[in-house]
Amino acid sequence: MLAIENLKAKIEDKEILKGLNLNIKPGEVHAIMGPNGSGKSTLSNILSGKKGYEVNGNVTFEGENLLDLETEERAHKGIFLAFQYPLEIPGVNTNTFLKTSINAIKKARGEKELDAIEFLKLIKQKSAELKFDEKILSRQLNVGFSGGEKKKNEILQMSILNPKLSILDETDSGLDIDALRIVSEGVNSLRSKDNSFLIITHYQRLLDYIKPDFVHVLKNGQIIKSGDHELAKELEKIGYEDFN
Amino acid sequence: MQTEIKSNFEKSLNDGDFSSSQKEIKEKNFNKFIEQGFPNKRIENWKFSDLNQIISTNFKNLDFSKKDNQSSIDVDFINEFEHNKIVFVNGNISKIDFSYENEDKISLEQDLELDKELNANVLLNLNTAFLSSCIKITVNKGYQFQKPLILYNYLTSDLESHGLNMRLDINLEDDSSIDVINISNKNAKNNFLNFRQKINIGKNSVLKNYSLDINPTSNIKYSFKDINLNKNSHLEYFVFSKGSKFAKHDINCSLNNNYGSVTLNGIIDLDNKKHHEIKTVINHNEENCKSYQLIKSVLNENSKGVYQGKIYVNSKAQKTDGYQLSRALLLNENVEFNAKPELEIYADDVKCSHGSTSGNIDENSIFYLMSRGLSHAQSKKLLTNGFLNEVVEKITNKDVKSLVKKLTGIQE
Numbered sequence: 142m143l144a145i146e147n148l149k150a151k152i153e154d155k156e157i158l159k160g161l162n163l164n165i166k167p168g169e170v171h172a173i174m175g176p177n178g179s180g181k182s183t184l185s186n187i188l189s190g191k192k193g194y195e196v197n198g199n200v201t202f203e204g205e206n207l208l209d210l211e212t213e214e215r216a217h218k219g220i221f222l223a224f225q226y227p228l229e230i231p232g233v234n235t236n237t238f239l240k241t242s243i244n245a246i247k248k249a250r251g252e253k254e255l256d257a258i259e260f261l262k263l264i265k266q267k268s269a270e271l272k273f274d275e276k277i278l279s280r281q282l283n284v285g286f287s288g289g290e291k292k293k294n295e296i297l298q299m300s301i302l303n304p305k306l307s308i309l310d311e312t313d314s315g316l317d318i319d320a321l322r323i324v325s326e327g328v329n330s331l332r333s334k335d336n337s338f339l340i341i342t343h344y345q346r347l348l349d350y351i352k353p354d355f356v357h358v359l360k361n362g363q364i365i366k367s368g369d370h371e372l373a374k375e376l377e378k379i380g381y382e383d384f385n
Numbered sequence: 386m387q388t389e390i391k392s393n394f395e396k397s398l399n400d401g402d403f404s405s406s407q408k409e410i411k412e413k414n415f416n417k418f419i420e421q422g423f424p425n426k427r428i429e430n431w432k433f434s435d436l437n438q439i440i441s442t443n444f445k446n447l448d449f450s451k452k453d454n455q456s457s458i459d460v461d462f463i464n465e466f467e468h469n470k471i472v473f474v475n476g477n478i479s480k481i482d483f484s485y486e487n488e489d490k491i492s493l494e495q496d497l498e499l500d501k502e503l504n505a506n507v508l509l510n511l512n513t514a515f516l517s518s519c520i521k522i523t524v525n526k527g528y529q530f531q532k533p534l535i536l537y538n539y540l541t542s543d544l545e546s547h548g549l550n551m552r553l554d555i556n557l558e559d560d561s562s563i564d565v566i567n568i569s570n571k572n573a574k575n576n577f578l579n580f581r582q583k584i585n586i587g588k589n590s591v592l593k594n595y596s597l598d599i600n601p602t603s604n605i606k607y608s609f610k611d612i613n614l615n616k617n618s619h620l621e622y623f624v625f626s627k628g629s630k631f632a633k634h635d636i637n638c639s640l641n642n643n644y645g646s647v648t649l650n651g652i653i654d655l656d657n658k659k660h661h662e663i664k665t666v667i668n669h670n671e672e673n674c675k676s677y678q679l680i681k682s683v684l685n686e687n688s689k690g691v692y693q694g695k696i697y698v699n700s701k702a703q704k705t706d707g708y709q710l711s712r713a714l715l716l717n718e719n720v721e722f723n724a725k726p727e728l729e730i731y732a733d734d735v736k737c738s739h740g741s742t743s744g745n746i747d748e749n750s751i752f753y754l755m756s757r758g759l760s761h762a763q764s765k766k767l768l769t770n771g772f773l774n775e776v777v778e779k780i781t782n783k784d785v786k787s788l789v790k791k792l793t794g795i796q797e
Binding site: 189190191192211212213215216217221224227228230231232233234237238241242245246249281298302 | 747748749750752753754755756757758759760761763767768770771772773774775796797
C-alpha cells in the first residue's frame with residue numbers, strides 16, 4: 142500500500158530524514174518509535190504533504206507517486222494524519238467542518254455527498270462509539286477543547302473519514318489513561334484487512350492497547366531496527382540513548 | 386467638473402422652494418465646497434483615502450442636478466423576515482410601510498433643517514448645498530418597535546455619474562427603541578453618494594443599526610453619522626462593508642450623559658481593487674459610559690482597507706470604559722491595510738485600551754484543513770469566514786443575526 146524508498150528530507154539546509162525505507166501492506170499496523178528530534182513528525186508531515194520541506198526519494202501509495210499529490214488529494218486517496226497538536230480554528234463550527242470535510246472527500250471520489258440528516262446520523266453513531274460528547278461538536282473547532290478532547294476529535298474525524306492509511310502522530314501524548322483506552326478502542330475498531338496504520342509514539346504504553354504488527358526504531362533520520370511488538374518492550378527497558 | 390457643478394447648483398437653487406435664509410446658508414456652504422474641493426490626502430482625516438483623486442479617476446463629470454424618479458424599479462424585498470420598510474429610489478421616498486407598528490407612535494417628516502453654522506467637513510457643506518429635503522423619523526416616547534425597519538436605498542440603472550446628497554435623521558424619544566437595517570441594491574452604476582445622518586437617542590432608549598453594503602456596485606460612497614446618546618441609552622452599530630467600489634463610513638458618537646454605551650462592530654471584506662474605510666470617533670463626555678469597538682478586515686486582490694478609530698475622554702468623563710480592536714487578514718502581497726488608533730484622555734479614572742493587528746492567514750491551519758480533504762480555496766474561505774464570524778456573532782438581535790449570515794454567507 143505504502144512504499145517509502147530512500148526518503149530524504151531537509152528543512153532550511155538541515156537534513157532530518159536521511160534515507161528512510163518502509164513498506165506497509167494493507168491491514169498492517171506499524172509503529173515508529175524514536176527519541177525527540179529523530180524525524181518522526183517530519184515523516185508524518187511529508188506523507189500528508191506539508192509544504193516547506195525539500196524532499197528526495199520515492200514514496201508510492203497504492204502504486205501512485207505520492208509526492209506529486211497535493212495535501213487534499215492525498216486525503217481524497219485515503220491518507221489521514223491525526224495531528225500531534227490539532228489546530229484551533231476560531232469561528233469554524235466543528236460540525237460544519239466535519240461535513241465539509243467528508244463531502245469534499247466523497248465528491249472527489251465520485252460518491253454521493255451526505256445530506257444534513259445522513260451526516261447527523263453518522264456523527265451520532267461515531268461519537269457514541271468514541272464516548273465523545275456530541276455537544277462539543279457544535280463548538281468552534283478545537284477552540285477551548287482540552288488536550289484529550291482535541292485528540293478524541295482527531296480520532297472521531299478519522300473514524301468518520303474511514304481512511305485507508307491512518308498516521309497517528311503522538312496521539313497518546315497528553316492523554317489520561319481512560320482517554321488513551323477510548324482512543325485505542327477507536328483505532329482498533331477501524332482495523333480491517335484493508336486499513337493500515339502508522340503509529341508514531343515515544344512510549345510503549347499505547348502499543349499495549351493497539352498491538353502493532355511491526356515496530357521500527359527511528360533514530361537520526363533512519364530506521365535503525367525493525368521487529369515485532371517485543372522490540373517496543375526492549376526499547377522501553379534500554380532507552381533510546383543506548384539503543385543501537 | 387466645477388463649471389457643471391456650479392450650474393447644477395444655480396439651477397437647484399432657482400428651482401427649489403427655499404426661503405431666503407435657506408438660500409443664504411446653501412450658498413455659503415456651496416462656496417466653501419467650491420473653494421476647497423473634495424477632500425484630499427493632505428487633510429488628516431483623509432490621509433489614507435484621497436477622495437479628490439478617487440473622484441477624478443472615476444468620474445469625467447458629476448451631475449448633481451435633481452432627478453425625479455423616472456424609470457420604475459423592482460425592489461428585492463427581503464423574504465421570510467418580518468419587517469417595516471421605507472424604500473428610497475434615487476434619494477426620494479417611494480414607499481413607506483409601517484404595518485407591524487402602531488403608526489400613531491411614529492412620525493415621518495420631510496423638512497429642510499439646515500445647519501446654521503458652517504461645518505468644517507466639506508462633504509457636509511456639499512450635502513447642505515444640494516439638499517432639497519431632510520427625512521426625519523421620530524419614535525415617540527415610550528414606544529418600542531415590534532419589528533425591524535429596513536431602509537432600502539435603491540438607485541435606478543439609468544442613473545450614472547450622478548452625485549446624490551441625502552439626509553435621513555432618526556430621533557428616538559425617551560424610553561423608546563428601534564432596529565434599523567440599511568440595504569442598497571445591486572445594479573447601481575458608478576455614482577457618488579453623500580449620505581448624512583443625524584441621530585438622537587433619548588434617555589433609556591436603544592438604537593440598533595445594521596448597515597449592510599453587500600451588493601457589488603461601482604459606487605463611490607461617503608456616509609456620515611452623527612449620533613448623540615443621552616442618559617442610560619445604548620447604540621449597537623454594525624457595519625458590513627463590501628459591495629461599493631469605494632466607501633467611507635464616518636461614524637461619530639457622543640455619549641452626552643451618564644451610563645450611555647456604544648457597541649460598534651465592523652467588517653471590511655474586500656477584493657477587486659476596492660477601497661473602504663471605517664472612521665470612528667467616540668466622545669466620552671460624561672461619567673460611567675462604555676464604548677466597545679471591534680473591526681475585522683479581510684483584504685484580497687489589490688484592495689485597501691482603513692480603520693481610523695478615536696476615543697476621546699473629556700475631563701468630566703470619569704469611570705469611562707473604552708475599548709477598540711482592529712484585526713486584519715491580508716490574503717496576498719498586493720493589499721494594503723492602514724490602522725490609526727487614537728486615544729485622547731483628559732480624565733484620570735478611566736479604563737481605555739486599543740489594539741491593532743494585521744497578518745497573513747495561518748498556513749498551518751490551511752494544512753490542517755487540507756489534510757481533511759478541503760481544497761486550498763475552501764480552507765481559505767472557511768478560515769476567513771471564521772475570522773469574520775466573530776463580528777457577526779456580536780449582533781444581539783437574533784433574527785437580524787441570521788439574516789446577516791444568510792445575506793453575507795458568513796457563518797460558522
